[in-house]
Each structure stands twice: as C-alpha cells, then as structure tokens.
Amino acid sequence: MRSDVRLPPMTTAVTHRAIPAESVPAETDLTSGRKAAISRDDLLVAALRLIGPHRSVSSLSLREVSREAGIAPNSFYRQFRDIDELAVALIDLAGQSLRKIVGAARHRATTDHSIVRGSVEAFVEQVRADDKLLHVLLREGTVGSDAFKRAVDRELMFFEEELRIDLVRLYAADNVALYEPALVAKAITRLVFAMGATAMDSPPEKDAELIDQMTQMVRMILAGARAVGRAESRRSGQ
Numbered sequence: 001m002r003s004d005v006r007l008p009p010m011t012t013a014v015t016h017r018a019i020p021a022e023s024v025p026a027e028t029d030l031t032s033g034r035k036a037a038i039s040r041d042d043l044l045v046a047a048l049r050l051i052g053p054h055r056s057v058s059s060l061s062l063r064e065v066s067r068e069a070g071i072a073p074n075s076f077y078r079q080f081r082d083i084d085e086l087a088v089a090l091i092d093l094a095g096q097s098l099r100k101i102v103g104a105a106r107h108r109a110t111t112d113h114s115i116v117r118g119s120v121e122a123f124v125e126q127v128r129a130d131d132k133l134l135h136v137l138l139r140e141g142t143v144g145s146d147a148f149k150r151a152v153d154r155e156l157m158f159f160e161e162e163l164r165i166d167l168v169r170l171y172a173a174d175n176v177a178l179y180e181p182a183l184v185a186k187a188i189t190r191l192v193f194a195m196g197a198t199a200m201d202s203p204p205e206k207d208a209e210l211i212d213q214m215t216q217m218v219r220m221i222l223a224g225a226r227a228v229g230r231a232e233s234r235r236s237g238q
Contacts, residue, residue, distance in 0.1 A: 038071050040079045040089065045069075047086055048132045057087045057136050058145060088151040091140055094133035095155030101126055103162060115170065116222070120214045123192060124207055127199050138197045156193065160185040177229030184225045188218050 046069035062083045066073045080086045140148040164185040171178045
C-alpha cells in the first residue's frame with residue numbers, strides 16, 4: 001500500500017470534520033501488521049485511494065478496501081454492512097461538501113448573472129481539483145447500482161431545493177415572477193451535473209469554453225422561466 005498518497009483538499013477537509021476531536025488513532029497489531037481498530041473515515045479514505053477517473057467505486061470489493069486500509073476483511077463489518085453501504089456514505093459526503101462550496105459561491109453573488117457564472121466556475125474548479133468525492137458523485141449516478149443511483153438522486157434533490165430557495169429569494173427581491181422555481185432548479189442542477197461528468201473526460205484547456213456554454217445554458221433556462229412567469233402573470237390578471 002502506498003504511504004505517500006495525497007488526499008484531495010475537499011476529501012481531507014470532510015474527513016477531518018467527520019472525526020471527533022477526542023478520537024484515538026487506530027492501533028496496529030505488530031504481529032500481523034494490521035490495524036487493531038479502524039474508523040468509518042479510515043475505510044472511506046482507503047476506498048478513495050483506490051478509485052480514479054477510470055475506476056468506479058462500484059467496482060471495488062470489500063476485500064480490496066480492507067487490504068488498502070490495513071485490516072482483516074471481517075473488521076470491515078464493524079463499520080459498514082457491505083461495500084454498497086460504504087459507497088453510499090461516500091456519495092453522501094460528496095454531496096454535503098459540494099453543496100457548501102457551490103452554496104458559498106451563490107451567496108457571494110448579488111445578481112442572477114453573477115450567481116450563474118460564479119456557481120458554474122466553482123463547480124468546474126472542483127472537478128479539476130482531482131476531487132475524488134465529486135468524481136464519485138458524478139459517476140455513480142450512471143454506472144453504479146440502484147442503491148448508488150438512489151443516493152446520487154437524493155443528493156441532487158438537496159441541491160435542487162437549496163437552489164430553489166436561492167432563486168425565490170433573488171427574484172422576489174427584484175419583484176420578478178419566476179415560473180415553477182422548483183422545476184427551474186431541477187433543470188439547472190441536472191444540466192450542470194451532466195456537463196460536469198463530461199468535463200471529467202475533457203482536457204483542462206476546454207474548461208473556459210465549457211464554463212461559457214454551461215453559463216449560457218443556465219441563463220437560457222432562467223430567461224425562459226421569467227418569460228413564462230410574465231405570461232402567466234398577465235393571463236391571471238386578465
């Protein structure tokens with residue numbers, strides 16, 4: 001097992017937040033070379049070391065993750081029922097972390113144009129940060145098991161609800177009618193995640209073009225929702 005593996009920034013931050021300050025480091029059984037105790041976070045980090053751009057978490061085996069973490073396979077069950085439960089935990093962590101990053105970008109903005117551009121840039125930057133948690137979130141929705149896909153869909157719904165709240169707040173402040181904000185938020189979220197999966201397989205030189213395209217697409221969705229909202233307002237006022 002490599003000892004010089006460097007975890008991506010978001011992974012490290014999430015893991016540190018998840019471990020209580022009073023936690024005791026795992027001890028090692030000197031006779032076997034395996035750790036006598038291990039946490040959920042240790043197993044999650046071990047799984048992240050094994051996956052990559054062309055390796056889905058759904059392809060990992062329990063024995064493989066246990067070996068990477070330095071424990072006996074039976075010790076795995078003290079933290080997770082099976083590899084599926086570990087994968088769902090990774091997806092949950094990815095969603096929580098990305099929502100904070102993109103949410104911060106949205107709240108720094110003051111107009112719909114700056115919100116769109118800032119959010120898209122933050123998202124693409126995180127894709128390029130070799131963020132394995134985000135890669136899990138983007139890939140498992142299409143190649144994982146039904147349990148993985150449900151977990152990804154649940155995280156996307158969290159994104160959609162937070163975006164819906166922000167859109168309602170922004171357009172209410174400008175006294176602008178936005179048609180079906182929940183549907184608008186869903187359209188934007190699904191678009192950005194689909195494009196994000198494409199970005200992972202594209203060279204970084206394409207990022208500027210991709211950001212421009214995503215920004216224009218999102219603005220088109222918003223412009224259409226405003227236009228429909230105005231038409232509905234006129235119709236209901238007649």
